[in-house]
Amino acid sequence: MFTLSKKSKKTFIIVSDSLLTLLFLLMITGFFLERSGLEHDFSRKLIYGAVIVALIATPIRLIVISSLLIKENQKRIAQMALSLIVILALGGLVKWYFL
Amino acid sequence: MDTLTVFGGAITAGLIAGVMGLGGGVLIIPALTIFAGVPIKQAVGISLTSVIATSMSSSTVYLKKDLVDLEVGMLLAVSAIAGGLSGGILSAYIRSEHLNFIFSALLIYSAISLALKKESAQSTDLKYSKKTMWVFLIISYFTGMLTGMLGIGGGIIFIPLLYLGLRMPLPIAIGTSAFKVGLTATAGAMIYFLRGDLDPVLTLIPPVVVGMIVGARVGGMIGVKIKSSVTKALFSLMLVYFSYRMFTMGLAELAK
Numbered sequence: 001m002f003t004l005s006k007k008s009k010k011t012f013i014i015v016s017d018s019l020l021t022l023l024f025l026l027m028i029t030g031f032f033l034e035r036s037g038l039e040h041d042f043s044r045k046l047i048y049g050a051v052i053v054a055l056i057a058t059p060i061r062l063i064v065i066s067s068l069l070i071k072e073n074q075k076r077i078a079q080m081a082l083s084l085i086v087i088l089a090l091g092g093l094v095k096w097y098f099l
Numbered sequence: 100m101d102t103l104t105v106f107g108g109a110i111t112a113g114l115i116a117g118v119m120g121l122g123g124g125v126l127i128i129p130a131l132t133i134f135a136g137v138p139i140k141q142a143v144g145i146s147l148t149s150v151i152a153t154s155m156s157s158s159t160v161y162l163k164k165d166l167v168d169l170e171v172g173m174l175l176a177v178s179a180i181a182g183g184l185s186g187g188i189l190s191a192y193i194r195s196e197h198l199n200f201i202f203s204a205l206l207i208y209s210a211i212s213l214a215l216k217k218e219s220a221q222s223t224d225l226k227y228s229k230k231t232m233w234v235f236l237i238i239s240y241f242t243g244m245l246t247g248m249l250g251i252g253g254g255i256i257f258i259p260l261l262y263l264g265l266r267m268p269l270p271i272a273i274g275t276s277a278f279k280v281g282l283t284a285t286a287g288a289m290i291y292f293l294r295g296d297l298d299p300v301l302t303l304i305p306p307v308v309v310g311m312i313v314g315a316r317v318g319g320m321i322g323v324k325i326k327s328s329v330t331k332a333l334f335s336l337m338l339v340y341f342s343y344r345m346f347t348m349g350l351a352e353l354a355k
Contacts, residue, residue, distance in 0.1 A: 001271070003165045016159045023152060024309065031305035035102060047301050050308075051292060054151045058285035061155070069169075080173035084180055084282060091184035092289055 002077065008068040015064045019057040026050035059085050102306045105135055109310025113153070115334065116311070117318020122150045122252030122280050123311050125209060128202065129341035131307070132348065139198050140190065141300045143250030144291035147284045148304055149311045150252040154281025156312050157319070161274030168267065172275040178236040179243030179253065179283045186247025187290030193248065199349030202249055206342035209255040210335040235264060247287035252280030 004012065030046035033039045066081035108130050116123030124146040131142040161167050190198070238260060246253040254276045261272035291297055297304065 001168050002170055004162070004169070009162060013159045013163060016155055020152065020155050020312075023155075024312070027305040027309050031102070031302075031309065034302050034305075044301055047304055051148055051288075051297065051301075051304060054148055054308075055285060055289055055292060057155060058151065058282055062282075065169075074169075077170050077173055080170075080177060084173065084176055087177065087180050087184070088286060088289070091180070091286055092293070094184075 023053045106306035106310045109307045110314040113311040113314020114318040117315035121254045124150050124251035125255050133344050139195050144296045145307050146250035147288035149308045150284035151281050152308050153315050158278040166270050166274030167278045168275045172279045175239040176279045176282045178240040180286045182240040182243025183247040183283045183286030186244035187287045190248045196349040196352035199345050203342045203346040206338045210338035212259050214335040243283050246283045
């Protein structure tokens with residue numbers, strides 16, 4: 001079973017944790033603003049932002065992991081990660097234009 | 100229902116999911132539907148968003164401990180994402196009561212598979228034939244489809260699939276599944292988001308997501324200290340109860 005090097009793991013974890021922290025902060029701020037009854041529109045925008053962060057986090061993480069895999073000469077797994085991004089993008093486009 | 104109550108419910112669901120090593124979608128959807136009165140399609144959208152966050156949180160922990168088989172995870176995710184997208188689209192054409200019935204059946208299956216799950220010595224030196232892999236790619240596609248339709252991460256199906264089917268050691272099966280479910284959930288969540296299903300319940304998303312993440316982290320810590328046979332029995336009983344409630348709700352919808 002292939003495992004990432006320590007350095008690559010660290011990079012990937014930093015990216016994932018940063019995205020998760022951003023998502024967390026947006027959700028919590030939106031939640032408390034909504035509960036306070038103030039800034040209703042702004043709080044909804046924050047929650048929307050958090051959902052968008054959750055949705056784009058996966059492609060970002062896949063891009064990062066595929067570049068790390070290419071660095072570690074694991075081109076086959078990197079290709080799989082990149083194909084996942086293509087499938088996600090195509091799915092989004094199909095939904096956006098045709099449904 | 101008050102958002103603080105939803106938050107409390109999400110913490111509890113996350114806690115149980117953390118103890119069992121699951122994403123928690125299989126718990127939060129019945130909880131939102133039964134106790135908070137959220138329509139099932141919207142509950143599915145909320146659950147998928149929370150699964151992305153919990154997967155992101157837990158998969159980094161598993162990756163740090165080298166418990167993720169990236170090759171198998173990525174390969175199966177390709178077909179699961181395709182399935183997730185088609186499931187998300189398909190859900191628009193399925194009636195709510197039918198979703199209730201499918202979910203009820205899935206909960207019963209989960210209860211039985213969890214109750215029967217046993218630890219056994221398995222090898223980390225995994226070799227798969229092309230034929231076996233094709234079979235699993237097809238199964239993974241349909242698992243992904245269920246993810247898109249039902250809003251679960253799919254861990255409850257995927258872990259037994261990796262563990263029993265590919266004979267992966269249980270910790271690696273759980274780690275690989277945690278990594279994969281976030282990818283699959285994104286495909287489903289994207290469809291629900293673009294369709295506008297999340298708009299009416301937008302304010303319920305933060306308490307569920309934050310509660311699930313907090314609960315799952317604490318649950319993960321508690322999980323190592325509790326006897327697995329006790330948690331498995333309690334969890335299976337709870338799934339049976341949820342299955343019964345979802346089934347009766349489906350019947351009530353059908354009678355309307």
